[in-house]
Amino acid sequence: MESLFSTVEPPASARLSDAIAEQIERHVVEGRLRPGDALPAERELSRQMEVSRPSLREALLKLEARGILAVRRNAGYTVAEVTAPSLTDPLLRLMETQPKAVADVLELRQGLETLTAALAAMRASDEDLQAIELAAERMEEAQEAGDAGTAAEWDARLHLAVAEASHNVALVHVMRGLFSVMRDHVRRAREALLVREAAEHLLRDQHRALVDAVRAGDPEAAVRAAEVHLRFVRTGVGQGGSGPPSG
Template identity: 30%
Template sequence: MSEKNKDTKVYTKVIKDIKEKILSGELKNGDRLPSEREMAEKLEVSRTSIREAIRVLEIMGLIESKRGSGNYIANSFGNSLFEPLSIMFMLQEYSPEDIHELRETLEIECCRVASKRMSDDDIKLLNDIVDKMYKTNDEEQSLLLDIRFHNIIVKSSDNPLIVNMLEVISQLMDKFIKEARKIILCEENNREILLNSHKEIVLSLQERDEEKAIYSMKKHFEIIKQAYENY
């Protein structure tokens, strides 16, 4: 077996072992891992390979090594852990329809929940964003405002799992919004339709009207779908 395959194999074994311990409740954030010697014996590999696998997990940010004290599951995770996976998602080349479907499904739900949970400050923020959207003619700025608009609604869902999932594929989503805007704005009339659609979403949230919130977000995605079909 080549050096590379051997290391990948030990890395996979170490990951699997840690995972089982987390599933069984034996390990959680901040907990100390067994010593490298113990792991080497249990998994029947050399200590050098264990050290290399641990090192990979450390650089990724899943594990913290403390000199003289051992290896620990990190207490909090930086973005470094998301990054390789987000690259993988970027390389998969999903179709616009696949991305549209996921976004539509999750954002309608986020918008529904946001109508009940969004803070007044965030609603004010959304109103400000829409005002700025009406005022600017600069597409680069409009795009950033659009992305921010949707992010605020997702975050207001107050569901950390949905927020984290969408974070993992945020580049994918941002790219989708950019392309969708391009396609929508090919039609002159669509600029106003798109602006009004954003406005309608804010109004429904402001009125704390769950049904309207669902309806306005559905309509928003209908505009995107229509534009793709006519393109």
């Protein structure tokens, strides 16, 4: 993050703190700062931006008040998670008892993930591709080891990494909210059900097709891969778990 922040020149008709806040907020919107990322300590950040600490502190307080930054004890400022528990908690409760809630979330994912896949194929950076590839590798390793819980975790992380590669802050936050729900469902399903070996191979191939399309910068192929995968998942859920209980 050393090279992320740049000198802030005092604006002619606004407060310096507003200009500082604008640069930090722009990094969040453009995806260079992601939820959970920690900002440098105030002393270091003021040095990087070449501003006074009082002006920086005023900017940070403004961003905190607007819900863009959060303060963690002994950790300083971090980028806030925009998705509120008021969205995810009711869905988690519904998914415990209502199969239709699971199907509804998957239906929404079908639309969202085709869009994120296309945008990721067009916008993914080298860093994004590394994160996507790492998640795919970890998921495959866990599947081969028969570790359902870890496989589910990396499964969700893979899809989230694709969403983050879209560099669309609205989509990223929506997907983060959904995956806090879906991660729990996927983990429970993988641990509760014995997935057919053929289905595991299909899941691996579907995820690989998505990864390959994003890496190749082919949005049409990425959309096709996302559609095939989510259709497969929705079919499995709709059959009451006879198909693959994965995302």
